[in-house]
Amino acid sequence: MMKGPRKTCTVVRKPDGGLAIEEKPYTPLKETHKIAGVPVIRGFVLMVQSLIEGFQAIDYSSKILLEDEEDEQPSKLEQWFKDRFGDGLVESVLYFLSILIGVGLAVGLFILLPALVTGFLPDSTAHWGRNLLEGVLRIVIFIAYMALMSLIPDMKRTFRYHGAEHKTIYCYEKQLELTVENVRVQPREHPRCGTSFLFVIMIISILVFSVVTAESRIMQLVLRLVLLPVVIGLSYEVNRFAGRHDGVLSSILRWPGMMLQHITVLEPDDSMIEVAIEALERVIPDDKQEDAW
Numbered sequence: 001m002m003k004g005p006r007k008t009c010t011v012v013r014k015p016d017g018g019l020a021i022e023e024k025p026y027t028p029l030k031e032t033h034k035i036a037g038v039p040v041i042r043g044f045v046l047m048v049q050s051l052i053e054g055f056q057a058i059d060y061s062s063k064i065l066l067e068d069e070e071d072e073q074p075s076k077l078e079q080w081f082k083d084r085f086g087d088g089l090v091e092s093v094l095y096f097l098s099i100l101i102g103v104g105l106a107v108g109l110f111i112l113l114p115a116l117v118t119g120f121l122p123d124s125t126a127h128w129g130r131n132l133l134e135g136v137l138r139i140v141i142f143i144a145y146m147a148l149m150s151l152i153p154d155m156k157r158t159f160r161y162h163g164a165e166h167k168t169i170y171c172y173e174k175q176l177e178l179t180v181e182n183v184r185v186q187p188r189e190h191p192r193c194g195t196s197f198l199f200v201i202m203i204i205s206i207l208v209f210s211v212v213t214a215e216s217r218i219m220q221l222v223l224r225l226v227l228l229p230v231v232i233g234l235s236y237e238v239n240r241f242a243g244r245h246d247g248v249l250s251s252i253l254r255w256p257g258m259m260l261q262h263i264t265v266l267e268p269d270d271s272m273i274e275v276a277i278e279a280l281e282r283v284i285p286d287d288k289q290e291d292a293w
Helices: 040-065 076-085 087-118 127-149 155-172 181-183 194-211 217-244 248-264 270-281
Strands: 007-013 019-025
Touching: 007 040, 007 181, 007 270, 019 040, 019 076, 019 248, 019 270, 040 087, 040 217, 087 127, 087 217, 127 194, 155 181, 155 248, 155 270, 181 270, 217 248
Parallel strands: none
Antiparallel strands: 007 019
């Protein structure tokens, strides 16, 4: 799935080798809601928007892959819902639940679990020490989670498409012709990768949660949830700065995320590169001035 200044495009390789393509018009939220362009706030808004678009792309992909499975039968529970509420409502509810469960698991695993573990430390433990340990645990859990995910065949294939995405964008940024040959030789790691962004969130959370604290462990957990949009917003600004500048500071900020991409960004094959090129070409505007994005 590629996103341009005015539209998004999802391209899926079908079982028969052909391509399924879905294009959607796109208007930047900052043009319709000025608050969406305010620093820090824009980071959280874009994060939510990216999650929704990501789920939509995955949903479209799964539908394409299931088209040929004519014998696919709904479960008894799904059929019960369809008989009483119709296909549209069932699909909307399942879609909403998938997002809710996905976000809930992420928050629980990477935010609440480390906080609960450090809650067993003695009360005499200094706040900075407790918070530092919590941050380290969060990073360790995150890296371990990504490493385990990369062992699953389907996820490994997804990470290879991730590599095709990065290589294609690098080729475009270098103003080279978008061909398989030109894309193949590009590097896999990209400074504006979502993986790098997530790692920056882990680091920024240590700093933010060190400043704001509460006596009660329950209130500390509540504060972490309340401050999560702030952490995401600040992380976006840091990642944006590091991705747009070249220098010692930017290199230092980029390095951890770039290293982590060795797990989540794998080498694609030519067929994957073809899919990425098709998606990118369809979102590049014809207007060269608008293409300056």
